[in-house]
Amino acid sequence: MALGFLNGGGGNSANFQTPAGENLPHYPKEALKKWNELPEEERRKVKEPNLNPPRLPEGGLAVRVYMRPLKRAAGGTLGTITDQDIRDNPTDYPKWVIDRSEKRFPVNIYAEPMGDILWLTREEVASLVPAEPRAGATFPVPDPVRKRIVRMHLKNGTQGWLGYWKREYVRSDEMTLRVEQAAPTVRMTLSGAVLVSDQADPAQSKSGYEAKLTGVLEVDPAKKAFVRFDILALGDHWGPPGEFTRPGRTPLGVAFELTRGDLMMDQAYPFALYFPGKKEYFGQDKR
């Protein structure tokens, strides 16, 4: 069976189709029965889909983003949430067991990482590399890149909808790059801290994220390309109020790495290009 994937449109649905885009019955047996009943010419008919998905800007960079809810063990050690954690602690993981039989939906459905993609334009990529790199030099991550990482990608999308942070919710965002090695590759470390909160007073906030960022970025001048783009945000996330939301402030990690072309997600576009859209994603909005 040929397989197709489309990152676009709303919601999440899966169905069988003919190459002309006609829907077949929902369940596999019925779909195949209907398919086999179709005349040969119907099965060979192809219709061009009317789609215009966003494309990575020429010379741009695509970076994978993973978000994962974590647990804090005794002593503050961070770890992944296990199936048993979820089964044993319905207060900490409210309604995470969607399906008691655990056949239709696995119990870890909200504990697995969520994926997304970060896109940077050619100019933004260039802004992350000093013209004359010198070991020990430091410089801030330019505003467009910093704001995009914070507003569009430091989100908890693990429950199915990423959303984004409004500009005014970003209370502080510092990110600094330090050149550790200038040749043969330019290796930089990233450090920073962010506070996002829907209220000026985080104590009154219903939704937010407070995290520290670290990272290692490496550019190969011979290839004129980043060969490493590892960033890690670790901190406490809270809200928004919802039936699946963990109570209080709970650890959330967001990891970035270069796309390698070996995962389906590498072909996807950033969720935020779908919502809130291109203008906000590329910082062209004036809000």
Added chain:
Amino acid sequence: MRVLAFVGILAAAAPQQQTERFDPRLHGLIKPRADEWKWARIPWMGDLAEARKKAAAEGKPLYVWTMAGEPLGQC
């Protein structure tokens, strides 16, 4: 006095050593483990036009998964 001076230097250097450093182990902790993201093992095609052509050429129907973001359960 020399011993005291040495201790003083160590104390002054301590805050710098507390600077957060990138931890590859923690970075790896966030990414999917081998037993996760089972859907990603399927060789999905990202180009629907190409997928339709391939399906027609092979005489097979398509299974099309559409969504707003990355696949994760019920959205």
